[in-house]
Amino acid sequence: MVQTPMSIEELEKMAAVIRCDIISMICTAGAGHPGGALSAADIVTALYFRVMRINPQNPTWSDRDRFILSKGHACPVWYAALAEKGYFDKSHLKTLRRINSLLQGHPDMNKTPGIDMTAGSLGHGLSAGLGMALSGKLRKKDYHVYVIIGDGESQEGSIWEAAMAGAKWKLDNLTAVLDRNHLQNDDCVDDLMPIEPIADKWCAFGWNVVEIDGHNMEAIVEALEAAKLHKGSPTIIIAHTIKGKGVSFMENVCEWHGKAPCQEEADNAIDEIRRFSSE
């Protein structure tokens, strides 16, 4: 089933819907990670509603593009996108983190339709995506693999093992997106364990490096489409983002990494997202 790709304006509206879903599902669950879900919302929206070749009616289609949210704690953004895309009924969003739910606290590929790889322990997803990309090359499949990694996650050594390997095997069917939101659980990334100069690092590891504003939908779509066409090396899109983006009291506040909003905070947040979206 082919769905018409969304326009930039439609994507921006969908990103707002997904942000509202994130807030209400984490509020209902009473626990979760809103900050990093909101920072990745525009990128995930662009992937699911414009860039990726997927079929929600056939989530295990062997020729589909793959997506891995390596920073698995941000999974409310993934669940919201999958639900809005039709992989499962939106009513499941209310069950996040509950017993018997499809929607685990961190992504489980065997429980949730559309989840291409289990994630949660950091520093796994880029390697798993690399394995999918190697398999695509071996079997001459033309699917593309997208992996979102975090900037805090980039402190994991295994990220750099995967970086070396991606360049060695010239995996131009693999695109990483770095959600560069500058905050991790304990503190600012740049204070806790600096990762800069991050673009130079990826360059030195042999990747095609692109830097964008991770909240500019046009730039996101353009970078993702260009990455698909790039040949000879994997691409990393360094997406400069704001943790908690769209909810002013969450933006750039470390505490919202892993805290659920109460009902009043959630109502205010959703009001603000909707107001901004309709402007």
Place this chain on the structure above:
Amino acid sequence: MSNNHTSSYHYIRPEIITMLNSDDLFNRAEMAPTRASFAQTLLEMGERNPDVVVLDADVSKSIGTNQFAAKFPERSFNFGIAEQNMMAAAAGMATTGLIPFACTYAVFASMRALDMVRNSIHYPCLNVKIAASHSGITPGPDGVTHQGQEDLSIMRAIANSTIIAPADSTTTKLAVWATVEYDGPVYLSLTRDPVPTIFTDDYPFEIGKAITVRDGNDVTIVANRDLVVQALIAADQLSNKGLDVRVIDCHTLKPIDEEIILNAAQETGAIVTAENNVYFGGLGSAVAEVLVENHPIPMKRIGVRDTYAESGPYLDLLKKYGLSSEHIVKAVEEVVERKL
């Protein structure tokens, strides 16, 4: 006086049976490290099954998987010294229907990369085969950092794991075949040091089905991997002392074959386990768990005590760290004393 004629062996090569009472079985028998049989069998699998791919981490020359790389370069991936990346990449490959064999040493497979092995392979139950050479204190001369003496215990604690520790080249070959047929993660434990090829080609290998390789009614030794031959030597010595010892090759550590253990418990009344692995969490624990909940009987465990070994020749290490046939003989005599 030997009373071998009264005991019956199953699937043991005839020449091995004649050597069990000689001091130099390890000099006279056909010897091979099980990693070599693994690597050889992978070549056959490569021919037969285009989905089989091999992942290495800079020890392909040691394990012998460089032969697969030479024959099937497009299906061979050397990740360098990066076991974590190799394991998670294997998981990614398995999601697409490939059958990856991720090959490294036991210490690295079960500890360096354990987070990937647990969260990216076993939790989603992906069809990754982990080939772990240098299990137990078999890489004798390499010393402690390369001796995987706890990998079997660690892997047994991981849900969805299937663990196979074959005793020789024959059963290693059969285990590789069974592993490819099986859908799900398998941990295959291999030796660095040469061990005698003790089994015949008609060995009926099935994952989860242990095999009685020597009949006996007084006491049972349940052994795996390289201590199966030590158990057979011990049983032969004990027969000279009038004890009729059953020996079970428990090649699959998980799932453990409860039926064969309970039958042995009921029929022989005492059990000794023998493993080249720490004596907690592995075969001894698995057998004890079966017995204590169903049919408690006197039992003793042979295994590496709460210690690290050292560099040294394989057989010398077995003797010094309590894993040789002499130790098994002593344990059997003690356990028989305690029989009700």
